Amino acid sequence: MPIVKDFFIGLSNNSFLNKTAKEVGPMFGANKVVAGNTIKYLIDTIERLNNKGITVTVDCLGEFVVTEGEAIQAKDQILEVMYAIYNHSLAGHMSVKLSQLGSEFDIDLAYRNLREILLKANEFDNMHINIDTEKYDSLFDITQVLDRLKGEFKNVGTVIQAYLYKADALIDKYPELRLRMVKGAYKENEVIAFQTKEEIDENYIRLIKKRLLSAKNVTSIATHDDKIITQIKQFIKDNKIDKDRYEFQMLYGFRSDLAEQIAGEGNNFCIYVPYGDDWFSYFMRRLAERPQNLNLMFKELLKPDILKKVGTIAGIFAGVVATGSILYRVLKK
Numbered sequence: 001m002p003i004v005k006d007f008f009i010g011l012s013n014n015s016f017l018n019k020t021a022k023e024v025g026p027m028f029g030a031n032k033v034v035a036g037n038t039i040k041y042l043i044d045t046i047e048r049l050n051n052k053g054i055t056v057t058v059d060c061l062g063e064f065v066v067t068e069g070e071a072i073q074a075k076d077q078i079l080e081v082m083y084a085i086y087n088h089s090l091a092g093h094m095s096v097k098l099s100q101l102g103s104e105f106d107i108d109l110a111y112r113n114l115r116e117i118l119l120k121a122n123e124f125d126n127m128h129i130n131i132d133t134e135k136y137d138s139l140f141d142i143t144q145v146l147d148r149l150k151g152e153f154k155n156v157g158t159v160i161q162a163y164l165y166k167a168d169a170l171i172d173k174y175p176e177l178r179l180r181m182v183k184g185a186y187k188e189n190e191v192i193a194f195q196t197k198e199e200i201d202e203n204y205i206r207l208i209k210k211r212l213l214s215a216k217n218v219t220s221i222a223t224h225d226d227k228i229i230t231q232i233k234q235f236i237k238d239n240k241i242d243k244d245r246y247e248f249q250m251l252y253g254f255r256s257d258l259a260e261q262i263a264g265e266g267n268n269f270c271i272y273v274p275y276g277d278d279w280f281s282y283f284m285r286r287l288a289e290r291p292q293n294l295n296l297m298f299k300e301l302l303k304p305d306i307l308k309k310v311g312t313i314a315g316i317f318a319g320v321v322a323t324g325s326i327l328y329r330v331l332k333k
């Protein structure tokens with residue numbers, strides 16, 4: 001349903017709504033997919049997952065960074081979380097976005113921030129640092145920064161978005177890096193990316209298989225798609241791929257039963273845990289992928305105290321969400 005997807009992707013890019021949402025705090029079910037905004041809550045969440053044999057990658061939310069001060073603040077928050085993971089002897093690493101480190105206005109600042117994070121990560125048992133991929137516009141920056149850092153650090157990796165025609169070339173370029181394989185979460189045009197679900201799924205499966213056979217480092221298979229997971233598990237078995245060469249990943253709050261089942265079968269499993277106040281953009285992208293997630297929001301909207309709590313601001317969000325829901329319900333018919 002491209003109109004619904006475009007609607008929520010549009011909202012995810014709206015800086016006014018993002019800023020306002022940050023002030024209000026997680027609403028409409030976002031707290032089910034974001035692990036709070038205090039270190040204590042985050043650490044409890046990681047401990048709970050670790051006790052189930054699941055490791056984590058933490059994303060300190062926040063993409064709309066426009067000043068040097070904000071970029072440094074974002075870097076400091078990432079360092080704080082890294083320290084907490086290390087200090088509590090937890091199994092976890094970090095996922096960062098170059099945009100939160102300042103790349104949108106000063107790529108060298110983002111590079112310096114990331115390098116500082118990597119230097120600290122070396123002191124914390126060589127904690128892995130993953131650079132999440134964002135809109136296609138930022139891919140060049142990511143590869144530039146990665147190329148500058150990968151000689152100096154072994155614990156840095158990134159994400160391959162299978163909807164991009166370029167994905168093949170990126171897999172060939174980085175066999176020695178730990179890579180996460182995803183379908184791709186942004187809206188890209190037909191000049192650079194596959195458009196239909198069938199094409200994207202087909203390319204995704206093909207690329208994971210290619211990577212599993214050629215990689216010199218861990219491949220993270222990040223999807224909630226049980227059919228694809230089943231196919232890949234069979235491929236891994238047929239090709240006798242060592243357990244240490246791959247892991248499965250899912251987002252916090254989605255398909256937890258399936259995640260626990262896959263981990264229980266003896267596979268390495270990692271949950272991507274978003275953390276912090278900047279929940280809106282992340283949440284809107286999840287709605288764009290799967291409008292069924294609107295059910296989460298509807299349940300919250302029906303709670304009588306929710307609108308009273310934050311008045312007008314909640315009203316604006318309720319209007320936005322209701323419009324998306326109506327679009328989804330009308331177009332589904």
Ligand SMILES: Cc1cc2nc3c(=O)[nH]c(=O)nc-3n(C[C@H](O)[C@H](O)[C@H](O)COP(=O)(O)OP(=O)(O)OC[C@H]3O[C@@H](n4cnc5c(N)ncnc54)[C@H](O)[C@@H]3O)c2cc1C
Pocket residue numbers: 131132133134159161180182183184185186222223224225226249250251254255271272289290
């Ligand atoms: C750990 C992780 C990290 C990511 N990092 C990035 C990144 O750096 N950059 C980026 O662009 N994207 C990233 N993504 C998002 C990714 O690109 C996809 O947009 C997102 O994962 C949705 O695609 P999917 O593979 O889960 O399957 P979809 O195509 O969304 O779903 C396929 C099928 O799976 C089943 N399914 C999916 N979700 C559910 C559910 N909640 N309940 C029941 N059934 C369900 C349904 O049958 C559905 O038809 C990441 C995703 C994960 C899991």
